[in-house]
Amino acid sequence: MAQKKILIVPGDGIGQEVTEVGKRVLDAIAAKFGHEFTYDEALIGHVAIEATGNPLPEETLHKMKNSDAILFGAVGHPKYDNDPSAKVRPEQGLLRMRKELGLYANLRPIKLFDELLSASSIKPEILKGADILFFRELTGDIYFGEKGRKNDGDTAYDVAEYSRYEVERIGRKAFEAARTRKKKLCSVDKANVLETSRLWREEIQKLEKEYPDVQVEHQFVDALAMMLIKDPKRFDVVVTTNLFGDILTDEASQIAGSMGMLASASIGDGTGVYEPIHGSAHDITGKGVANPLASVLSAALLLDISFGMKAESELVIQAVDQVLKQGYRTRDIADANTPAAMILGTEAMGTEVLKFI
């Protein structure tokens, strides 16, 4: 029996709907295993801008630092996407949170539930058995370097920067994870062009000597983007920079059938943050059709990584597996053979997961 403080940060768009389901799952786990989870809620992103003018209000940051784990939804609003001149943007809240909490390692497990083999646009025989764990560096690179305009605003720049220490700490996490899996690590960079990538490769090569039991390959990001689709099964743990990781994990979501299925964990110096990799999806917001399973699987990662509750986490994953086996689908993972009665909305899907738990 453990006592834990969980902060719920639903954010924008479907973040609200799916995080509600993730929270219900955490509650059910607490009841079943006799844990005491207490919850608080905080604002981030567009909803926080509307309420306070700040995409990451100080109150939210304070609550984040004082909780044991954070279940996060999504940030973003179409209003800003079409207004490149907006000075205050929802995404700034997310980026600042990553920096302030020292969340330098973003884990994105890409695992296909067998029942979803036909939901992907990639051929089932290519996908079957694919199981990749991405480590995306999350607090460096072009995301956080100097950016601005010059020449009277006619030229823009974003500086990519990495220090040895930043590469080493994410590299180490990836090597450690590879040791607990198939002992295979692929490091992705663009060392034929970028200086940051050459430093990245040097540091990973140093670590290779400390982990002689892990088999390492280095790939350029363009080649890796191709290989991921051609033969996803050849990869086990993949470690890469912030920007490349952002792009490659969206691509890799197709290996898992749908973006709606993928959870992620952001960890580092302080409180861990667990969130779906999908965004705020304003096109379906408020319709009750969003797939809550990525939030449910984020809750599973939270239980495992932040609380060390393996059995609890495993039960949540099994619940998702069972619900899919019974044939239930949300719209995004349904196919032409799914009977209409088996296509559930967000809440109903959550209820099926809870029944199993």
Ligand code: IPM
């Ligand atoms: C992600 C998202 C964010 C990112 C956006 C919303 C800033 O795409 O978490 O992958 O680029 O990191």
Ligand code: MG
């Ligand atoms: Mg992204």
